[in-house]
Amino acid sequence: xxxxxxxxxxxxxxxxxxxxxLQAEVDRLLDAAFAAVGSSSSLLGEHVVPVDxxxxxxxxxxxxxxxxxxxxxxxxxxxxxxxxxAGEVRLDERYAQAxxxxxERVLGRFQRTVALPAPVAADQITARxxxxxxxxxxxxxxxxxxRHIQVQAD
Amino acid sequence: xxxxxxxxxxxxxxxxxxxxxxxxxxxQTRRRWLVPAVNIYETPTEFVIEAEMPGVxxxxxxxxxxxxxxxxxxxxxxETGEGRYLVRERDIGLEYRRRFELDPALDPSKVSxxxxxxxxxxxxxxxxxxxxxxxxxxx
Numbered sequence: 001x002x003x004x005x006x007x008x009x010x011x012x013x014x015x016x017x018x019x020x021x022l023q024a025e026v027d028r029l030l031d032a033a034f035a036a037v038g039s040s041s042s043l044l045g046e047h048v049v050p051v052d053x054x055x056x057x058x059x060x061x062x063x064x065x066x067x068x069x070x071x072x073x074x075x076x077x078x079x080x081x082x083x084x085x086a087g088e089v090r091l092d093e094r095y096a097q098a099x100x101x102x103x104e105r106v107l108g109r110f111q112r113t114v115a116l117p118a119p120v121a122a123d124q125i126t127a128r129x130x131x132x133x134x135x136x137x138x139x140x141x142x143x144x145x146x147r148h149i150q151v152q153a154d
Numbered sequence: 155x156x157x158x159x160x161x162x163x164x165x166x167x168x169x170x171x172x173x174x175x176x177x178x179x180x181x182q183t184r185r186r187w188l189v190p191a192v193n194i195y196e197t198p199t200e201f202v203i204e205a206e207m208p209g210v211x212x213x214x215x216x217x218x219x220x221x222x223x224x225x226x227x228x229x230x231x232x233e234t235g236e237g238r239y240l241v242r243e244r245d246i247g248l249e250y251r252r253r254f255e256l257d258p259a260l261d262p263s264k265v266s267x268x269x270x271x272x273x274x275x276x277x278x279x280x281x282x283x284x285x286x287x288x289x290x291x292x293x
Contacts, residue, residue: 024189028189050243050244050245051241051243051244052239052241052242052243052244053239053240053241053242054235054237054238054239054240055237055238055239055240056235056236056237057237060240061235061237063233063244064244065208065209065244065245065272066208067206067207067208067271067272067273068204068206068270068271068272068273069271092202092204094195094197094202095193095195095202097197098195098196098197098202099195099196099197100193100194100195100196101194101195101196101201102192102193102194103193104191104192104193105191105192105193105204105206106191114241117240129271130271131208131209131210131211131231131271131272132206132207132208132209132210132271132272132273133208133209133272
């Protein structure tokens with residue numbers, strides 16, 4: 001292999017930009033470190049995936065970033081008003097024998113549970129995995145949906 | 155920064171407020187891009203870069219090669235929804251961006267890219283002169 005030392009053209013790069021870039025890199029490394037060891041669930045060999053829970057008038061929408069998975073490796077369950085997303089991010093087989101230069105992706109099992117503030121219609125829940133984002137649509141139960149009440153005059 | 159790296163990831167700015175495990179890292183100051191997490195590994199014949207870009211489809215993806223500089227950009231599909239967020243942890247930025255400096259040992263003309271479920275896989279074959287070769291032994 002050629003010499004790993006390389007020359008980076010620094011014309012036009014101001015010191016402030018460089019410091020900012022450095023800060024970004026340190027932030028990212030710290031994030032990765034905290035994600036790897038800083039959470040209690042990590043002690044159980046699991047990592048935390050970021051989720052959004054959106055409440056609309058007649059449904060909840062749960063979105064989870066889980067890129068690069070197989071659909072069959074994702075499980076969604078509803079229990080006691082809580083929705084749980086679990087799965088396993090698998091290693092590419094080639095990766096196991098290769099020489100690793102950088103390893104930022106978090107691999108392995110994950111599980112995430114979110115409590116829903118209103119009852120949902122369990123038989124109408126749908127889940128779709130697209131572009132690495134899991135989207136679970138949870139329609140609210142009939143009694144939890146907003147209803148217009150007719151005002152009557154005497 | 156590690157030495158002996160064949161592919162050097164360059165740093166970029168991003169405006170994402172990353173929330174992980176309740177911890178908010180303040181990355182929003184003046185940074186415009188999300189930085190995708192990458193794995194880089196090497197086999198005898200090629201280098202592989204895997205970059206996580208959830209929410210990006212083929213139309214929103216751009217892989218640029220200029221000389222020995224490789225740039226990946228991914229624009230996330232906007233998400234609909236007029237409700238209110240009860241939990242919001244995912245990155246709010248719309249664009250991923252990261253730059254890599256490639257070693258001259260890589261053959262830039264043979265780079266291939268595949269995007270599957272928000273995971274971009276770039277395969278960068280080594281130039282033939284740098285691949286292992288079996289030398290026949292003669293008596």
